[in-house]
Each structure stands twice: as C-alpha cells, then as structure tokens.
Amino acid sequence: xxxxxxxxxxxxxxxxxxVSMNCTSSSIFNTWLWYKQDxxxxxxxxxALYKAGELTSNGRLTAQFGITRKDSFLNISASIPSDVGIYxxxxxGGATNKLIFGTGTLLAVQP
Amino acid sequence: xxxxxxxxxxxxxxxxxxxxLQCAQDMNHEYMSWYRQDPGMGLRLIHYSVGxxxxxxxxxxxGYNVSRSTTEDFPLRLLSAAPSQTSVYFCAxxxxxxxxxxxxGTRLTVL
Numbered sequence: 001x002x003x004x005x006x007x008x009x010x011x012x013x014x015x016x017x018x019v020s021m022n023c024t025s026s027s028i029f030n031t032w033l034w035y036k037q038d039x040x041x042x043x044x045x046x047x048a049l050y051k052a053g054e055l056t057s058n059g060r061l062t063a064q065f066g067i068t069r070k071d072s073f074l075n076i077s078a079s080i081p082s083d084v085g086i087y088x089x090x091x092x093g094g095a096t097n098k099l100i101f102g103t104g105t106l107l108a109v110q111p
Numbered sequence: 112x113x114x115x116x117x118x119x120x121x122x123x124x125x126x127x128x129x130x131x132l133q134c135a136q137d138m139n140h141e142y143m144s145w146y147r148q149d150p151g152m153g154l155r156l157i158h159y160s161v162g163x164x165x166x167x168x169x170x171x172x173x174g175y176n177v178s179r180s181t182t183e184d185f186p187l188r189l190l191s192a193a194p195s196q197t198s199v200y201f202c203a204x205x206x207x208x209x210x211x212x213x214x215x216g217t218r219l220t221v222l
Contacts, residue, residue: 031209042213092209101154
C-alpha cells in the first residue's frame with residue numbers, strides 16, 4: 001500500500017539540541033498531520049496543517065506544509081527528555097483520499 | 112470525556128481462535144477506524160466507518176470484520192486468528208477523516 005517516506009528513521013541527540021524531520025510523498029495531499037507516540041500509548045495529534053505553505057507552531061514544535069503539497073516538515077527546538085518517542089507524519093489526499101501514515105521517526109534525547 | 116477506549120489491553124490467542132477487539136468513543140464522532148501497527152510499517156488502515164451502519168475496507172482488511180450498529184462502538188472481529196495478525200491494534204475516531212484521536216491500543220499475540 002501507499003506509504004509516506006519519513007526521515008530520518010531515528011535520531012539520538014543531546015538535550016537542548018534542535019530537531020528536524022520530514023515526510024515526502026509522490027502524491028499531492030490536502031492535509032498534513034504530525035503525531036507523537038509515547039511507549040505503550042496511542043499516537044497523539046501535535047499539529048494539523050491544511051494549506052500549502054502554512055507554518056504552525058505548538059509550543060517548541062513548528063510544522064510546515066510544503067509549497068509543492070508533497071512534503072511536510074517538523075522542527076522541535078531546545079529538545080528535552082520528555083520529547084522522547086516516535087513521531088509520525090500523516091497525509092490525507094491522493095488517489096484514495098484516506099489518511100496515510102509515515103513509518104515514523106524514533107527520537108531519543110540524552111540528558 | 113473518556114475519549115477513545117479499547118479493550119482488552121493485551122491478548123494472547125492460539126491460531127484459529129476468534130475474538131473481538133472492542134472500541135468505544137464518547138465524543139459523538141461519526142468517523143471511526145481501525146489500524147494495525149507493525150515495526151517499521153507505520154500505521155496501516157484495516158477498516159473504517161463514516162457513520163452508524165456504514166463500513167468500508169482499508170488497506171489491509173483480510174481476516175478482519177467490522178460492524179457499526181451505534182455511533183459510539185466499532186468492534187473489530189478476528190475470524191480465525193493467524194500468527195501474521197500479531198500486532199498492536201489502534202482504534203481512532205474523528206469528526207472528519209483527518210484529525211483522528213487514537214485509543215491506547217490492544218497488543219495481540221497469536222501463537
């Protein structure tokens with residue numbers, strides 16, 4: 001099935017560093033979502049984007065809807081230990097118009 | 112609001128056994144869906160429903176049945192469990208089919 005290309009697969013950083021991750025698709029999407037999953041829990045919605053070029057922040061998190069509508073980016077500034085988890089992008093649109101998830105970015109933050 | 116609840120949290124089955132994974136939401140959301148999460152595969156859509164009495168297949172529907180008799184409940188049935196169905200199962204609900212709220216998951220092992 002169709003999946004988004006999410007990178008990097010994993011990141012191991014020091015507390016205080018900034019983090020960047022992205023998702024790309026061969027299809028144009030109308031919506032981009034970013035989720036975080038803590039160990040043993042379900043994904044939690046962080047940011048929703050609905051317009052090409054849109055830049056939205058949620059605390060230390062900032063996400064952008066790419067101008068081409070085929071990509072999206074998530075930045076985390078000044079990382080802290082509780083940022084640890086798996087971050088998923090999800091896009092809606094394309095041929096099926098269903099929500100499609102990326103394979104996730106595992107973030108580890110060393111104090 | 113309890114949000115999206117799932118039971119059981121853990122389950123072990125033998126090959127060939129059947130069971131039902133329960134999902135309920137108290138947010139009056141029309142859209143509900145079931146995903147499975149496997150390592151390196153992200154979240155894959157099994158079945159979804161856009162309202163009571165209406166269900167449709169997702170990306171990986173084989174071996175699973177669903178029904179939606181009420182707005183609140185969306186059970187997932189495994190007809191004859193197979194080891195390939197060992198996974199973590201997430202139920203989600205939303206007002207539309209993009210900003211989905213996830214339950215805590217059911218961890219299923221099929222021996």
